[in-house]
Amino acid sequence: MRKLLVSALALTLALPPIARADLLILPGGTGTGSLSSMTGDCTWNSTTNAITCTASSGVPFGALAFLNSVNLATQSTGTPQVVPNHVTSGPYPLQPSDKGVPVVFDSTSPIAVSVSAATTTGFGSGSSFYLMNANTGLVTVTFTTSTFNSQSSITLHKNESISFASDGANYFGGVFAVPYAVGTDIWGGTSIAAVTPAALASSAVPQTLSCSGNAATWALGSGYNAILNLTGSGSGCYGPAITISGTILQGITYTMWLVQPAAGSILVTSYPSQFDWGAAGSPTLSTVGNSVDMVTCAAYSTSKLHCTINKGF
Secondary structure, three states: OOOOOOOEEEEEEEEEOOOEEEEEOOOOOOOOOOOOEEEEEEEEEOOOOOEEEEEEOOOOOOEEEEEEOOOHOOOOOOOOOEEEEEEEEOOOOHHHOOOOEEEEEEEOOOOEEOOOOOOOOOOOOOOOOEEEEOOOOOOOEEEOOEEEEEEEEEEEEEOOOOEEEOOOEEEEEEEEEOOOOOOOHHOOOOOEEOOOOHHHHOOOOOOOEEEOOOOOEEEEHHHHHHEOOOOOOOOOOOOOEEEEEEOOOOOEEEEEEEEEOOOOOOOEOOOOOOOOOOOOOOOOOOOOOEEEHHHHHHEEEOOOOEEEEEEOO
16 A cells, blocks of 8 residues: 555655556545645546546646545545556566566566565665556566565466565565476475476476496486487497386376497497387387387386387388
8 A cells, every 4th residue: 555644734645657547535424634635747536536646657646625624534434545556567676666566468468566674764664565466477586685585586377466565674575376387296296386398398308318337227306318328349339238227107108219330330238127129129219320219118017118119210
């Protein structure tokens, strides 16, 4: 809520020098403290008690509201309300006047929001803010010097919001949204995060396996797909034994690409015990230099993978 400076004779309303329109609803009623007139850059509707103030870009404004009597707080009816500050483009530096006012970002393009240090005048201890993203453009909120829950920035997707308060050094608060999944959430399974197309695509990016002592381990929890670059005699991946680790997710299809070195003719010593090649049996790899063979395995169960091979890419 914007601060109202109340004296025996006047109410002063000051808003920041930025381009926007704001509406302040004053308590209604006809008792002590009724509004009688207004001067300055604002207009007053005597029927609804609505005060509308509009500013031009970069031009500060203010208004003086005169009372019939001593104190708005003595009004018996009505509740002061402030409608949201709608921001449609960026960058946007958060204003001290945004304290207690819902700041709603409404743009299909990204908006960068900066928050002054919690030691700055207008952002000190007890100052609280509420920000919401109402559109598809990402809103990235960056905290200058101070942090938010130990983070220097946070990104809001559509319909996400954050509420935070200053303790005079940093900001603390909550994020109101379903968290978005990343690749690791998808590989391991998640029940708390929303899966976006980008995260789904990220989960499919192949991991590159390495060999140690002519052994290669495919960690399924680090990716459904993998690439294994075979190497010549005396190197780490010369005739490797391949094993897998992690949980096999029933119904998932796993893919491994086996890449020959320039000289070619490198074989795999053994495949994971969970691989079932069916009647075809364990395959023989292509021997042509730099050729690629693709092993595709469908998880029949949590302990069995039905595998086939396509060779010579």
